[in-house]
Amino acid sequence: MLAIQLAIKNLLGAGLRTWLNVAVLSFAFVVIVFYNGMLDGWNRQALKDTREWEVGNGQLWHPAYDRYDPFSLQEAHAPLSGEVVSLVQRKQLTPVLITQASAYPKGRMINIVLKGIDPDQQMLKLPTSLLKEDSGEIPALIGKRMAQSARLKTGDKVLVRWRDKNGTFDAREIHIAGVFDANVPSVDNGQFWIPLGNLQQMTGMENEATLLVAANTHTVQKTGIWEARDLDFLLKEFNEIMDSKKGSSKVIYFLLLAIALLAIFDTQVLSVFRRQKEIGTYIALGMTRAEVVRIFTVEGSAHSFLALLLGALYGIPFLAYLAKTGIPMPKSAGEAGIAISDSIIPVYSAGMVVTTILLVVITATVVSYFPARRISSMKPTEALKGKIQ
Amino acid sequence: MEKPIVQIDNLTKRFPVGNSEFTALSHLSLTIDKGEFMGLVGPSGSGKTTLLNIIGSLDTPTEGSVEVMGQSIATLTHKQAAILRNYHIGFIFQSYNLLPVYTVFENVEFALLLQNLSADERKKWVMQALEWVGLTDKAKSKPSQLSGGESQRVSIARAMVKRPQLVLADEPSANLDARNSHHIVQTMKKLNKELHTTFIFSTHDEKVMQYLDRIVSLKDGMVEKDEAVLHIQN
Ligand SMILES: Nc1ncnc2c1ncn2[C@@H]1O[C@H](COP(=O)(O)OP(=O)(O)OP(=O)(O)O)[C@@H](O)[C@H]1O
Numbered sequence: 001m002l003a004i005q006l007a008i009k010n011l012l013g014a015g016l017r018t019w020l021n022v023a024v025l026s027f028a029f030v031v032i033v034f035y036n037g038m039l040d041g042w043n044r045q046a047l048k049d050t051r052e053w054e055v056g057n058g059q060l061w062h063p064a065y066d067r068y069d070p071f072s073l074q075e076a077h078a079p080l081s082g083e084v085v086s087l088v089q090r091k092q093l094t095p096v097l098i099t100q101a102s103a104y105p106k107g108r109m110i111n112i113v114l115k116g117i118d119p120d121q122q123m124l125k126l127p128t129s130l131l132k133e134d135s136g137e138i139p140a141l142i143g144k145r146m147a148q149s150a151r152l153k154t155g156d157k158v159l160v161r162w163r164d165k166n167g168t169f170d171a172r173e174i175h176i177a178g179v180f181d182a183n184v185p186s187v188d189n190g191q192f193w194i195p196l197g198n199l200q201q202m203t204g205m206e207n208e209a210t211l212l213v214a215a216n217t218h219t220v221q222k223t224g225i226w227e228a229r230d231l232d233f234l235l236k237e238f239n240e241i242m243d244s245k246k247g248s249s250k251v252i253y254f255l256l257l258a259i260a261l262l263a264i265f266d267t268q269v270l271s272v273f274r275r276q277k278e279i280g281t282y283i284a285l286g287m288t289r290a291e292v293v294r295i296f297t298v299e300g301s302a303h304s305f306l307a308l309l310l311g312a313l314y315g316i317p318f319l320a321y322l323a324k325t326g327i328p329m330p331k332s333a334g335e336a337g338i339a340i341s342d343s344i345i346p347v348y349s350a351g352m353v354v355t356t357i358l359l360v361v362i363t364a365t366v367v368s369y370f371p372a373r374r375i376s377s378m379k380p381t382e383a384l385k386g387k388i389q
Numbered sequence: 390m391e392k393p394i395v396q397i398d399n400l401t402k403r404f405p406v407g408n409s410e411f412t413a414l415s416h417l418s419l420t421i422d423k424g425e426f427m428g429l430v431g432p433s434g435s436g437k438t439t440l441l442n443i444i445g446s447l448d449t450p451t452e453g454s455v456e457v458m459g460q461s462i463a464t465l466t467h468k469q470a471a472i473l474r475n476y477h478i479g480f481i482f483q484s485y486n487l488l489p490v491y492t493v494f495e496n497v498e499f500a501l502l503l504q505n506l507s508a509d510e511r512k513k514w515v516m517q518a519l520e521w522v523g524l525t526d527k528a529k530s531k532p533s534q535l536s537g538g539e540s541q542r543v544s545i546a547r548a549m550v551k552r553p554q555l556v557l558a559d560e561p562s563a564n565l566d567a568r569n570s571h572h573i574v575q576t577m578k579k580l581n582k583e584l585h586t587t588f589i590f591s592t593h594d595e596k597v598m599q600y601l602d603r604i605v606s607l608k609d610g611m612v613e614k615d616e617a618v619l620h621i622q623n
């Protein structure tokens with residue numbers, strides 16, 4: 001208690017220098033909370049979007065299916081067995097059939113995958129009800145990225161060529177029934193979504209699917225030949241990307257924190273050196289050297305308390321404002337291959353804030369302690385002489 | 390007969406200098422009784438400060454024994470030495486050594502903060518001490534706003550506030566003019582009379598010496614002369 005009182009008094013007595021240190025440290029503190037809040041917010045939003053648009057509550061895969069190898073699609077399809085059919089009927093699963101194809105928008109050729117999905121499904125956010133139009137043509141849904149890269153829009157017609165299950169080429173004009181806007185690039189890039197029935201017919205794969213998406217009420221488990229792919233598996237890459245984003249942002253804020261800590265360290269070294277006479281006086285007045293070490297350590301670490309106060313003063317309004325308006329994200333961020341919206345609502349969890357506070361306080365205490373520890377090897381008589389005032 | 394407050398027998402203090410040693414105090418013996426108002430004099434380098442530091446448990450003897458209030462300085466732990474200084478020894482320094490960020494009141498209070506006293510008690514004692522030195526009106530000033538004489542009076546108040554048995558004053562008047570020198574020594578003499586505090590000075594100052602009851606002259610770390618001073622009362 002005494003040490004804290006003395007520390008605060010000494011710190012405030014040191015004036016400008018203290019406030020510079022405190023300002024830098026508070027800035028590091030706010031930036032760390034900001035970054036973590038942004039990443040947590042992004043993570044949460046991306047996870048939600050990815051589940052709603054793509055992976056559902058897990059999937060069942062044809063054993064030959066490999067999402068990174070388009071050539072696996074030739075083999076990766078099979079008829080739905082009785083057990084699976086009943087789950088589909090009970091709306092616990094929705095089948096998706098996938099096949100490679102080429103499209104010829106405005107005479108160019110692009111490689112695409114055709115994905116057949118039930119227009120009545122409601123497990124994924126894809127607006128498949130648009131596929132229910134009855135114009136005699138095969139309707140397709142594409143994402144805004146696909147629309148942009150192929151320069152297609154709703155109402156356009158485009159020639160699509162594919163192979164049926166015997167390897168024979170066939171071609172037809174497909175009608176773009178709608179362009180959806182999803183934050184999840186992996187349901188968008190290079191894909192045409194068409195009614196499952198149409199695709200089964202086009203390929204001759206009646207009643208077949210490549211994978212099935214599970215509803216939130218269904219927990220996937222191996223069913224017949226179908227391999228269960230749970231969220232851990234499906235989101236592995238997602239989590240890896242998130243982790244690497246966290247890693248790279250850590251570099252930024254550890255650098256900032258390091259600068260702030262260096263300033264405190266420097267102040268402490270200088271204090272111990274310049275205030276020898278004061279140290280000697282404390283000892284003459286009846287403190288042990290260990291107690292003086294404690295005063296100086298507390299004094300250095302008290303920077304962090306002031307920094308937390310100051311950081312709260314401008315950080316809370318700032319971070320609260322961002323939580324309200326969201327953080328605008330650059331367009332290019334979506335190309336990282338992970339779901340991202342135009343603006344991210346940061347999430348500041350209590351755990352994250354507490355961890356950050358502890359990080360700041362503990363590191364400030366450590367860098368304060370090491371210079372202060374020198375006091376314990378000082379001779380009181382030498383300190384009192386105070387070679388330098 | 391009461392036990393002496395300081396009992397020094399055959400004290401030698403050597404400092405390492407380079408690869409050899411320098412003998413600052415050599416086979417020195419001295420007995421100081423409770424309530425004395427005495428001074429160490431002698432040329433620069435004769436060992437006055439060294440001796441005061443050892444009596445004040447800020448340093449330790451190389452050889453010989455030093456007992457202060459019955460405790461052997463050589464065998465005290467850091468904690469025990471700190472307690473001895475905190476409760477029983479007051480220091481007064483040539484350069485005052487006030488803590489610059491504290492007010493006069495807080496500087497004096499500091500010595501009491503280490504003891505378990507209530508805020509009310511501390512306040513009472515601090516104001517009393519400031520009254521002894523005539524500085525009650527400066528309680529809220531910062532050291533930087535005080536004159537040299539006032540600063541030294543604050544440091545006397547700080548040394549006296551805990552009513553120690555022993556006060557060690559190392560050249561307390563060296564930075565003061567004649568008028569202030571007289572003033573502070575008179576203040577200390579008064580406290581010596583009223584509270585029976587033992588005072589040990591180190592000084593070159595004739596103005597201080599004239600108030601002392603006993604003068605011990607040191608030379609090359611040894612006692613050269615030890616004489617009682619008779620004051621002619623008039
Ligand atoms: N830490 C030390 N290391 C080496 N020598 C020292 C040390 N402290 C004191 N001395 C030496 O011991 C001798 C006595 O020093 P001390 O400070 O006690 O003298 P003093 O009588 O107080 O002198 P002054 O009147 O100048 O204050 C001096 O020669 C000094 O150089």
Ligand SMILES: [Mg+2]
Pocket residue numbers: 437438439559591
């Ligand atoms: Mg000296």
